[in-house]
Amino acid sequence: MTKKLRSTEWFGRQDKDGFAYRSWMKNQGLPHHLFDGRPVIGICNTWSELTPCNAHLRGIAEKVKRGVYEMGGFPVEFPVTSLGETLMRPTAMLFRNLASMDVEESIRANPLDAVVLLVGCDKTTPSLLMGAASCDLPTLVVSGGPMLNGRFRGERIGSGTHVWQFDAMVKAGELSKEEFMESEACMSRSVGHCMTMGTASTMACMVEALGMGLPGNAAIPAADSRRQVLAHMAGRRIVEMVAEDLKPSDILTKSAFENAIRANGAIGGSTNAVIHLLAIAGRVGVEHSLDDWDDIGRDVPCLVNLMPSGDYLMEDFYYAGGLPVVLKQLGNAGLLHKEAMTVNGKSQWDNVSAAQIYEKDVVYEFDKPFKAQGGLVVLRGNLAPDGAILKPSAASPDLLQHTGRAVVFEDIEDYKARIDQDDLDIDASCIMVLKNCGPRGYPGMAEVGNMALPAKLLKQGVTDMVRISDARMSGTAYGTVVLHAAPEAAVGGPLALVQSGDEITLDTKGRQLSLNVDEATLKARREAWKPVHPQSDRGYVKLYQQTVMQADKGADLDFLQGGSGAPVPRDSH
Numbered sequence: 001m002t003k004k005l006r007s008t009e010w011f012g013r014q015d016k017d018g019f020a021y022r023s024w025m026k027n028q029g030l031p032h033h034l035f036d037g038r039p040v041i042g043i044c045n046t047w048s049e050l051t052p053c054n055a056h057l058r059g060i061a062e063k064v065k066r067g068v069y070e071m072g073g074f075p076v077e078f079p080v081t082s083l084g085e086t087l088m089r090p091t092a093m094l095f096r097n098l099a100s101m102d103v104e105e106s107i108r109a110n111p112l113d114a115v116v117l118l119v120g121c122d123k124t125t126p127s128l129l130m131g132a133a134s135c136d137l138p139t140l141v142v143s144g145g146p147m148l149n150g151r152f153r154g155e156r157i158g159s160g161t162h163v164w165q166f167d168a169m170v171k172a173g174e175l176s177k178e179e180f181m182e183s184e185a186c187m188s189r190s191v192g193h194c195m196t197m198g199t200a201s202t203m204a205c206m207v208e209a210l211g212m213g214l215p216g217n218a219a220i221p222a223a224d225s226r227r228q229v230l231a232h233m234a235g236r237r238i239v240e241m242v243a244e245d246l247k248p249s250d251i252l253t254k255s256a257f258e259n260a261i262r263a264n265g266a267i268g269g270s271t272n273a274v275i276h277l278l279a280i281a282g283r284v285g286v287e288h289s290l291d292d293w294d295d296i297g298r299d300v301p302c303l304v305n306l307m308p309s310g311d312y313l314m315e316d317f318y319y320a321g322g323l324p325v326v327l328k329q330l331g332n333a334g335l336l337h338k339e340a341m342t343v344n345g346k347s348q349w350d351n352v353s354a355a356q357i358y359e360k361d362v363v364y365e366f367d368k369p370f371k372a373q374g375g376l377v378v379l380r381g382n383l384a385p386d387g388a389i390l391k392p393s394a395a396s397p398d399l400l401q402h403t404g405r406a407v408v409f410e411d412i413e414d415y416k417a418r419i420d421q422d423d424l425d426i427d428a429s430c431i432m433v434l435k436n437c438g439p440r441g442y443p444g445m446a447e448v449g450n451m452a453l454p455a456k457l458l459k460q461g462v463t464d465m466v467r468i469s470d471a472r473m474s475g476t477a478y479g480t481v482v483l484h485a486a487p488e489a490a491v492g493g494p495l496a497l498v499q500s501g502d503e504i505t506l507d508t509k510g511r512q513l514s515l516n517v518d519e520a521t522l523k524a525r526r527e528a529w530k531p532v533h534p535q536s537d538r539g540y541v542k543l544y545q546q547t548v549m550q551a552d553k554g555a556d557l558d559f560l561q562g563g564s565g566a567p568v569p570r571d572s573h
């Protein structure tokens, strides 16, 4: 027996309520036959002119609609909170969980049988996936695609990555302010999201590796007509998914998350993926812990030569074969759950087994990888008992085992005030420590973990130092940067106890992060510790600060764990 469509609870009614549900929709010029019991497909759109990476998504939505109509569905586009990474203050991450609630409630409250999620900029992907996973209606993700390669004076320049580089060059006197300004338009020269392997590209790859997007979803440039074809095909496919009742809970299994972790290693993906995948898994009730990232991802080599760790960009990645060739190589190496189901109704292996590498300088072969270690390292020790992470492929190999003197910044304002002072007592062997930038301390957990080095050391030619914080790092950044230390300083985690002059050891091989201070001293400091940052007293930020979980749990709000499906709500007419 075919399952009754959810939308018939609205449009299938013959009474006065059914009249109301249909009548107002008809003011949009919709003919009566669209209400004849066909699947209603929500197109959940994060289009916004304040989210430039997603500004082309109205056009993508039109292509999805074509596909839906072709297959006899009824498409309805609706907006949800859009999180633009570059403009939102204090950080778009503060609103990821809020946007996910908007998505969840918008889906549940409306007459929808399935959804296509249109995403792009960093936080738009996890927020929509989290919200939709909580509802568990058939769901297919269409990413907006990366921008075309940036070009400046004959060279590829990458979103974000070159901002850091150019900024360091200006500080070192190697680039003028005028040249710095000129490079802006050269970097962002087409529609789409950041085209380095930053968080947006990483999350688009995660969508594909999790099985939630069609093959090719991650890398087709936003400006390439094939992106529109993918959207069209997604519209066709989602109607079939309704008939098959293929839901996120059928796709987002433990195997899917393990595939995603390994794919993240193989692409040299963003550290932000850790937090987002933990949060998504929490919504579908899949067991997934921070340690999985080390246990499962540890030995995965990085195969993809993309900035920020490498030389190329997403456009090149697409021409080289994109994520399917990466997944295929993982499969051949025994590192892919081949049977994992995907949105097109086929297994991952069915989707990728025929893929070929076309550019071997962009996608390397598994036995001759671009970098031997692509996975993330999970560190523990008395400085991060609940874990911290490090991305070795973005770090300097000679700093991975390092002991140094701590130079502590109490918060980001303290860092900004003192970092470029001539009398700052710091040298290249020191370890920079930044406190109070975790989920609660800096609500939203700012991307400031890759603190720029002191100008005086940059001028000496220093390019990297060990940095430790409870913050996140932009996916386009690099360096020997220990992130997400948990518990964070603002809740009294051990990071709060570090003082300038303490000795810290980073032992990447042994997975330890140690504050070499005797326990009696630490006890005294703990007793004297007081929270330095006030809690917000109103609105969403208050709710966030009261309920956000630590980074090792995905920084979701504690009451959003586990989905509740999409039962039809009561009506009040």
Ligand code: FES
Pocket: 053, 084, 085, 086, 120, 121, 122, 159, 193, 194, 198, 200
């Ligand atoms: Fe939107 Fe990078 S700023 S993806």
